[in-house]
Amino acid sequence: SAVISQKxxxxxxxxxTSLTIQCQVDSQVxxxxxxxxxxxxxxxxxxxxxxxxxxxxxxxxxxDKFPISRPNLTFSTLTVxxxxxxxxxxxxxxxxxxxAGTEAFFGxxxxxxxx
Amino acid sequence: xxxxxxxxxxxSIQEGENATMNCSYKTSINNLQWYRQNSGRGLVHLILIxxxxxxxxxxxxxxxxxxxxxxxxxxITASRAAxxxxxxxxxxxxxxxxLIFGAGTRLAVHP
Numbered sequence: 107s108a109v110i111s112q113k114x115x116x117x118x119x120x121x122x123t124s125l126t127i128q129c130q131v132d133s134q135v136x137x138x139x140x141x142x143x144x145x146x147x148x149x150x151x152x153x154x155x156x157x158x159x160x161x162x163x164x165x166x167x168x169x170d171k172f173p174i175s176r177p178n179l180t181f182s183t184l185t186v187x188x189x190x191x192x193x194x195x196x197x198x199x200x201x202x203x204x205x206a207g208t209e210a211f212f213g214x215x216x217x218x219x220x221x
Numbered sequence: 222x223x224x225x226x227x228x229x230x231x232x233s234i235q236e237g238e239n240a241t242m243n244c245s246y247k248t249s250i251n252n253l254q255w256y257r258q259n260s261g262r263g264l265v266h267l268i269l270i271x272x273x274x275x276x277x278x279x280x281x282x283x284x285x286x287x288x289x290x291x292x293x294x295x296x297i298t299a300s301r302a303a304x305x306x307x308x309x310x311x312x313x314x315x316x317x318x319x320l321i322f323g324a325g326t327r328l329a330v331h332p
Contacts, residue, residue, distance in 0.1 A: 112263075139319065143261070148309060149322045196261055202320075209254060210311075210320060212263040 108133055108201050112213030119189055119220050126185045127216045129199035134179035140172070143196040143215075152197075155182040189220045225312060225323035233329045240297040242326040244310035245290075251315045253286055253293050258307045258325075267295075267308075300330045 109132040119125050129138065138155040152172055153161040161174040176182045186193050196217050202210040225246040234240055246253065252271045256264040270277045270286045270293065277284045283296040297304055307327050311320040 110263075148324050149264075151319055154319065198263060200264075208313075209266040209269055210256075210264075211266070212256075214263040215261065217261065 108135060108211040110199060110201060110211055110213040112199055112216060114216055115214060116217040119218065121190050121220055123189055124185055124187045125189065125218060126183050127197055129182045129213055131180045131201050135201040137202050138176060138182045139200040140174060140184045141198045141200060143198060149198065186218065191220045194218055194220045225310060225321060227310060227323040227326050229326060231327045234300055235331050236300060236302055238300055240300050240328055242295045242308050244293045244323045246312040247291065248314050250312045252313050254311045255284060255295050256309045256311060258309065264309065302330050302332045304328060304330045
């Protein structure tokens with residue numbers, strides 16, 4: 107299993123500003139993922155954070171809006187840039203292995219409110 | 222959308238009753254997983270069933286998988302108030318590394 111520390115746990119931000127969310131894992135992992143969960147909705151994958159290379163973004167998400175860093179195998183950050191109220195969501199980082207029998211482990215999430 | 226569907230969207234039962242949640246997915250899978258989320262916090266993995274399995278048990282949880290219908294169900298027996306949470310299925314396709322989550326079921330168990 108993996109223990110993930112995600113911070114901040116919540117924040118209230120002014121529109122037009124940016125927030126950086128940190129995700130620290132207690133062991134080296136190959137795959138790290140960032141998800142968004144809009145109010146009352148399910149999880150949507152934003153991007154896969156790749157160590158040593160640019161993140162791989164899903165359709166509808168762009169690097170300018172959600173820049174991601176992955177400097178090593180235990181740490182990643184997601185920045186939500188130029189925020190608007192529509193960015194109010196829970197953002198979750200996740201780690202998992204590769205293969206048929208792999209479960210995912212999640213951080214506790216960052217509840218972001220943009221006012 | 223690639224997202225799977227779950228029903229019901231919300232379920233309200235009394236303690237001691239059983240709760241059944243259903244999930245459908247759209248593509249062939251390598252495995253299907255169920256997660257629980259309390260009050261908008263992080264997700265906790267409950268159980269994983271592989272594409273070549275039809276049923277799996279873990280404590281009070283029972284999961285079934287029907288690949289011909291691209292569907293799965295999660296049964297929680299003898300529910301408790303502490304089972305109140307949102308439950309999500311997530312499918313992993315062959316050759317993919319990403320999970321595709323269903324819409325989720327909000328379960329409320331009343332004492």
